[in-house]
Amino acid sequence: MRNDVAQGAVVWFTGLSGAGKSTLAGLLAAEVGRRGTRVEVLDGDEVRTNLSKGLGFSREDRDANIRRIGYVARLLARNGVHVITAAISPYRDVRDEVRRLVEADGAAFVEVFARCPIEVLAARDVKGLYARALRGEIPNFTGISDPYEEPPRPDVTVHSDRERPEESLARILAVLESRGLVASPDPAW
């Protein structure tokens, strides 16, 4: 059964590679769906395949990629769908530009900063990317050879170095509930 929360929302994760964006996006999507709201995840890698093949990792190309994710997220959100994005999105200006466009359409924009110290990410290094980047083998690697601009006022900050995913998820859901964007876990219907 669908619970028609009228307003669509974009939950926009931003943070370094390995900071937990995709994991949390997946957990959040499952829970939002369970609570009866239509939801789509736009993951960075999937979107690169479907919308941005041929774009590289220069600032210009990254911004173009983020604008495309923003465009699709906006179309969905203004039709009442919740959209969860999980791209690094390192540049503040283009994140803020997407927020303005989404909000101009009457949808909500919730920025979630997946914060994790780069030393922790480099030590963890699940995909072996940080080691390669630190050896200078990956140009334009965010946080090492390319900038990451932290959001000054994210709606939620999560810390994968010191909280379990379930805790981060609970805090994101609390914010969405407080803004009326998802139903409470035990609604009266």
Add this chain to the structure above:
Amino acid sequence: MRNDVAQGAVVWFTGLSGAGKSTLAGLLAAEVGRRGTRVEVLDGDEVRTNLSKGLGFSREDRDANIRRIGYVARLLARNGVHVITAAISPYRDVRDEVRRLVEADGAAFVEVFARCPIEVLAARDVKGLYARALRGEIPNFTGISDPYEEPPRPDVTVHSDRERPEESLARILAVLESRGLVASPDPAW
């Protein structure tokens, strides 16, 4: 008030430049919206700006552009939104590929062929493009210097050379009604 027709649909116009795709897409969107269904138009030019900047008009680039429109249309349609696309989409294979993906998600795909003889379009030539293409000034101009593959079995064919837009619109709506994709004009509520 929203009339929640459960199934989303992609109404995919195809046809030469000037054959009436955008005009009909606009009329159809207004009427579908009036009948209470959420609707988005993905116009060829708008999508090129938002998703496909940098792509040209080679077969490869055109196919990439159509696949991107198809990807966005599919995300919307599987969430119950009706999507009307109005790109030339000259190649049969990629149109059929989009149809398969949309239908695999449980949404409907309705192909509308905007058919108009090229002589009529060249005589009309609202934007002056046919004259330039016929003088050899526009490479890759569909129908003149680039192929257009007609759909062998479109769901609807409209003829802007011999019917008024209102007539074409009525026939498209009749097909959508018959498939339960839009409410009848005078529903019982």
